[in-house]
Amino acid sequence: MAEVSQNATLEDIVFANRNKAYGAYSLRQEYRGVINRATLFGATLFVLAMLTPMLIDKLSAGDEQEQAMVEVDLMKIPPPPLDPTEPPPPPPPPVEQPKVNTVKFLPPEVKKDEEVPEETPPPTVEELKEAVAATETVKGDPNAEEIIIAPEQIAAAPSKGTVVEAAPVEEQVFTVVEQQPEFPGGIAEMYKFLGKNIKYPSAASRANVQGKVFLTFVVNTDGSIQDVQVLKGLGFGTDEEAIRVVKTMPKWKPGKQSGRPVRVKYNLPINFQLE
Secondary structure (H helix, E strand, O other): OOOOOOOOOOHHHHOOOOOOOOOOHHHHHHHHHHHHHHHHHHHHHHHHHHHHHHHOOOOOHHHHHHHHOOOHHHHOOOOOOOOOOOOOOOOOOOOOOOOOOOOOOOOOOOOOHHHHOOOOOOOOOOHHHOOOOOOOOOOOOOOOOOOOHHHHHHOOOOOOOOOOOOOOOOOOOEOOOOEEOOOOHHHHHHHHHHHHHHOOOOOHHOOOOOOOEEEEEEEEEOOOOOOOOEEEOOOOOHHHHHHHHHHHOOOOOOOOOOOEEEEEOOOOOOOOOOO
């Protein structure tokens, strides 16, 4: 067995009495150097990777400083030279003005003195003394209707001495008045009257029909009720029963407009509910 010197390495001890020309021995001898070179090369690549963005930023900043923006006043830029051979551009089309209807003033018509009707002279002081002064101002009816009489009706009018009765004019029916018509005693008494007089129809009771029947009617100037109609009904005899009860109501207090009784259309809902 060969002796091993004191300065022998691990490789010398392992490969003692062996063929050192074998590849493993040379690999072990070169291993430390390869590791050192690989570590140094990796560290260099890492440092370069970290410093590359900074270098790029510095280089780009230098380029931006070199390529500084120059402010240009567009108003001071001279226009391009005109080509004398090209025709000028056509003018813009005229804007159409809206047509406005106008009124033509006719010249005054000159008439003879005998053709001009004479104006009624104002009353004299003596006529005013004999006139009777009223103590109250007479106001017209704001709801009165204007009646226009055609010339044919005037020609067909009877001669003097005959008595002609004017046809009665139907009064206007109002929907909104200053004072609404009212059941005697108020709304509470009206619903008491409806509750006592309404008889639930048997057909509606069997069909379990419940709800409201909406009626409309006219309250005349004397408080009577007419033109009772159904606006929205339930059927099964409830509409007929509601009309029957409303027609049996006593006279209402009529509605008033400008202090006088007038005809007013009134809407009334009647509730049908099973107990």
